[in-house]
Amino acid sequence: MMDCERIADYFRAVYEGDSDAQTGKMVKDHLKSCAACREEFKWYGVTIQALANLEQVAPPNDFLKQLNARIDKNSSIFQSIISQIKNLMNAIPTAPVPVGAVSLAFVTFCAFLVYNYTPPELSQGGKSGLSLNSNAQNGAIAVDSASRPVDSGMVASAPFSPQTAPFSHAYVPYDGPGRSSSVAWRFPTVADEIGADNLTVESPQMDLALKSLKEILPDIQGKLIDEKFRNAFGEALVGVIIPSSRYGDLTSALVNYGAIEVGAKSLESDSPAPTKVDSRNVRLYIRFTQAPK
Amino acid sequence: MTLDLETILNLICLTLASVSLVGSSTDNRDDDEELVKRCAGGDREAFNDLVVKYQKKVFSVAYRFVGDPEEANDLAQEIFTAAYQNLKSFRGDSKFSTWLFQIATNRGKNRFKYLKRRGFFTNKGSSETDDEGDQSHRALPDQTANPEELLSGNQIRKAVIEAINELEPDHREIVILRDIEGLSYDEIARILDLPEGTTKSRLHRARMVVKEKLKKVLS
């Protein structure tokens, strides 16, 4: 006879007819003779039925129309600027050196312009600016993996898809929750396109998190290459080069240092993979954001 | 309140019937392959067809994550927009529907976490319950012998919604996919990229949490 403590472990299998005959019989025998477990099993069934019986919901009738308007709105001038930059970048390897150099300068210039430009319609609201700014306000920062244990390897391994080319990732626009859909769109930024923000660290103590990063780096043979995008919303974007094998160490160290949530890429690849620098190292951009207190 | 074992076993039979219905539709062919191909080639009509086909399901998943029609609409649109933007990178390793639900659960979970941090659900849940006042204790008379009557009660619906609002995101997601939306274990395992065994044990733990909350509110 099975004891009461273990019986609940079999509720799902027995309820769904997913247990082997012997276990099924043992559980049912126990249920027949034990009122307390029978009561628990009854509530288990009530729970499942209650969940299944929740009322049906339907999207609004003009859902498709609203969606198309939203998608069209996103096809903005920024997309075309970025596609031109892409074309130029693609042309560089075959172009004569001076042309390549001029193109690169142009690209850098465009990148600077785009990165610093805040679309008027967005800045009017005071809530949503371009790139780093907008995220801080609409909560796009903490990406997916916060609820998974970091040491599961998910954070450490996920960004290393075999993507190496700088422009390999489709831009995924994000608009913040809880806002009207009419002005919510975030424009793509050069940072999005070149593979910045491979990783987001949201911390209630951002300065500490930043400091920790700098302390961790020497230990994992990494180096700081960039730390210039700090903005009014208290975000910082830090570029580092680290051995690809130490990526896991970096993310776990950051968590240990008290950064609360570490977001890596989510399943549909909306955070770009780090860019390969050479056979050993990757370039990684980490966005530090202030967590709401 | 008493439900005898017989009634419970009847419920089990009902559930088994629905499980096997869901299960039987699982095969490896992707019905959407043609539409997806056309869509990746820039055919907006094909995309619209996909939206029409999945909007109800996606909206429903979105709604279960956020519990509010307006939020759900915004979230569902965000999900389809992300799908549209990323369709070119969809390589057909999985079914389109699996991929779409991956996006939906990811975004849903993110939005849920965002709203939860801001107390969206606490305010909502408690005010709804407060409206009911004393009724909450009378909603389930001890003599309820008929589970249908019990399950159609407004109070139990509210209790369930409150219970899932309090779930941690991983539990909420799996309860939504399995017990509310009725997806097969196989499909859920693919969407969440988990072994089927983990999917089942996680669902079980999530149900146990909901069960305890329902018991507390309704007994």
Ligand SMILES: [Zn+2]
């Ligand atoms: Zn017992």
